[in-house]
Amino acid sequence: MKLDGKVALVTGAASGIGHGIAKRFVEAGGRVTIADLKADVSAQAARELGDKKTAIGVGMDVSKEDEVNAGVEQTVKAFGRIDILVSNAGIQIVHPIEDFPFAEWKKMLAIHLDGAFLTTKACVKHFYPQKSGVFLYMGSVHSHEASPLKAAYVTAKHGLLGLSRVMAKEGAAHGVRANLICPGFVKTPLVEKQIPEQAKELGISEERVVKEIMLAETVDKEFTTVDDVADVALFLAAFKTNALTGQSLIVSHGWFME
Numbered sequence: 265m266k267l268d269g270k271v272a273l274v275t276g277a278a279s280g281i282g283h284g285i286a287k288r289f290v291e292a293g294g295r296v297t298i299a300d301l302k303a304d305v306s307a308q309a310a311r312e313l314g315d316k317k318t319a320i321g322v323g324m325d326v327s328k329e330d331e332v333n334a335g336v337e338q339t340v341k342a343f344g345r346i347d348i349l350v351s352n353a354g355i356q357i358v359h360p361i362e363d364f365p366f367a368e369w370k371k372m373l374a375i376h377l378d379g380a381f382l383t384t385k386a387c388v389k390h391f392y393p394q395k396s397g398v399f400l401y402m403g404s405v406h407s408h409e410a411s412p413l414k415a416a417y418v419t420a421k422h423g424l425l426g427l428s429r430v431m432a433k434e435g436a437a438h439g440v441r442a443n444l445i446c447p448g449f450v451k452t453p454l455v456e457k458q459i460p461e462q463a464k465e466l467g468i469s470e471e472r473v474v475k476e477i478m479l480a481e482t483v484d485k486e487f488t489t490v491d492d493v494a495d496v497a498l499f500l501a502a503f504k505t506n507a508l509t510g511q512s513l514i515v516s517h518g519w520f521m522e
């Protein structure tokens with residue numbers, strides 16, 4: 265699978281899954297914008313992938329419309345076009361519903377859902393006139409399945425399934441495709457942070473959180489890897505027809521089967 269100079273903006277790409285996807289896109293001949301909260305951290309992450317003709321970094325809080333619009337425009341200015349959006353930035357906050365602070369609920373929905381909406385809207389402006397474009401949204405097994413303590417995350421990830429399907433339908437007339445990638449647990453900083461938090465909330469050991477909650481239903485008791493997810497993202501980004509649009513691809517070592 266080759267990207268042949270195609271330009272991707274990947275949000276939340278200074279770390280974890282987003283960074284892995286950006287790296288894989290560059291290896292496949294693509295050019296990338298790393299969009300993450302801090303401009304200097306994004307720039308450093310971009311330098312790890314190549315020179316300025318291949319990768320740039322921008323500071324972008326995906327929940328802020330002006331920052332999103334500016335980051336998309338910086339991408340077009342640097343590379344002359346934009347072809348792929350990977351809406352990936354995300355955080356995790358876990359609480360039982362009765363203790364879930366409203367401000368934290370709103371923060372979760374703002375990053376996952378407002379972020380996907382705003383980046384989509386900013387890219388559509390470029391995708392529609394050029395009659396091509398790819399939206400990849402970072403969902404989760406939690407776009408299809410629920411877990412205790414994750415009311416905001418599960419709600420947001422289910423919401424992305426809806427947005428992705430709408431974009432597949434609205435985008436089709438403009439040559440635009442949209443798909444959702446749904447990973448199982450990947451050992452990134454986001455998950456490393458959850459293990460002790462869940463152990464505390466549930467009153468069990470960290471080892472039991474991993475074995476009995478995170479990996480219990482996988483077929484091989486393995487974490488999904490950043491490489492697993494990056495391979496799927498490249499496959500969907502480079503796929504040439506509408507045969508794959510409006511789909512949700514679960515990448516979870518068999519944890520969840522549709």
Ligand code: NAD
Nearest residue numbers: 276279280281301325326352353354404447449450452454
């Ligand atoms: P991560 O913490 O390693 O990376 C997330 C990145 O998003 C960080 O660099 C962070 O700075 C950035 N970010 C946070 N808020 C932002 C904002 N408002 N604007 C821009 N950037 C912001 O986490 P990860 O595990 O790589 O997660 C990436 C995505 O994958 C998330 O959407 C997450 O929900 C999803 N996901 C992760 C897993 C997993 O097990 N790790 C599983 C399924 C889905």
